[in-house]
Amino acid sequence: MAHGIEDVAREAGVSTATVSRALRGMPNVSEATRARVEVAARRLGYRASPSAAALATGRTRTIGLLTPWINRWYFSNVIEGAERRLRAAGYDALLYSFAVSEQGRTPRVDPEVLRRRVDGILVVGLPLEPAEVAALEALGVPIVFVGTGRGDHPVVGIDDVGLARAATHYLIGLGHRRIGHITGTPDDLRSWTPPVDRRLGWASALRDVGIEVEPTWEEFGFFDIEGGTASTHRLLDRHPELTAIFVASDEMAMGALLAARERGLRVPEDVSIVGVDGHEISELVGLTTMAQPVEAQGAAAAGIMLGLIGAEPRRVEDVQGAAAFPTTLVVRRTTTAPRD
Structure with missing residues (x-):
């Protein structure tokens, strides 16, 4: 005979709400x-129904x-940590997940799919419109x-301006x-x-060293290897004089390496490349990168959420503001001084 919550309450001498x-x-x-x-629950073999508990x-x-x-890579590792x-x-x-392509992101975020289904929301690397x-x-x-x-909610991340300045100043x-840049998506x-x-x-x-950036020194790479390859070709078609490229992710930087090879360019002798992330494969291909602790950011965000919903002790600093993680320049084989 299956035992219910009333049996556990009777056995423990408490109310069903306390159980x-x-x-x-x-x-x-x-x-x-x-x-x-x-x-009492173990002795009676009782397990709470998730749906009943939610009600x-x-x-x-x-x-x-x-x-x-x-x-x-970035998104899957943040999700794993969380x-x-x-x-x-x-x-x-x-x-x-909300796919992003050259045509933009579809569909837009619909909050109704989450209503009464979640206790909190983690938004991982997804740019949202104010209305969303x-x-x-x-x-x-x-x-x-x-x-x-936005800063009116807790944000876990890194100092993106600082890491980009550090990578560019290194070059x-x-x-x-003459340093080009490959970024993410128009969204x-x-x-x-x-x-x-x-x-x-x-x-x-x-600009710190008196160089005014030309808009055509920049391309969208859509955060994957294929996009990094295509964007590097477009960039170097317009500006073959570029001697270095700062790429906003390691996966796009790996695409940049492929494009350089397809064009018969030597890395780093003809063009130096710096990525961002610290992808495991970056060591294998010798990519210079700005490494960040990605899984730790996902875990930290989940910890903040657990505090906000009362599942764990709440820290005052987690209610508002940002949790910033450090980044590290890891120098490998894809960077050197320009030939000229």
Whole structure:
């Protein structure tokens, strides 16, 4: 005979509401009572129904993850870090991806697919329109951004302007003055996205030494190898005089390496290339890169979310503001001084 929550409550000498709170790990239950309820539940072989618990408590124990891609290195690693952190706390992740192409992003974010299904929302590297952010806010659950986001919600990421300046100044220090840039997608062109900040850092570093950036020194690479290859060809078709390229991701930088090889150019003798991320393959191909701790950012974002929804102790600094992780310049074989 299957035992229900009423049997556990009777066995433990508490109300059914206390049984629900104790087995869901919610606050306002003493440790002694929680232990008594858990012992009774194990003895009776009772397991709480997730759907019933959600109805009783208003909690789904699920966090929504919104991302443009799940098969790109940065995004998959952030998601892995977040999911691992959530699973350790007994929470699931509900994943929604929104493909980005040269025609833009479709579909737009629809908050109705998340209503009453999630306790919070992690937005991973997905640029949102103000109206989309407002629609998510209307759901009444916490929102945490990873990599890109507005400052009125917690944002976990890196100093994108600073890393771009460091990478570009490194190339300038080698003697380069004609430095191109490969960025992400047209959808990224908002004031609070990494591609915009990396472009600002690249351009400001060149202006530091009196070089005014030409708009045609920049191309969209769509954050993958194929896009990096095509964009490098377009860039060098227009400006064969470029001696270095700062690329906004390692995957696009690997595409830049392929394009250089297809054009018969030697890297780094003819063109130097610097990426961003610290992709595992970057070491294999000898790519100079600005490395960042990606999984740690996903885990940190999930930790902030767990605090905001009351699943873990809440830290004051997590309610607003940003969590910035360091980046490291890793010099390998794809950079050297220009020949001239």
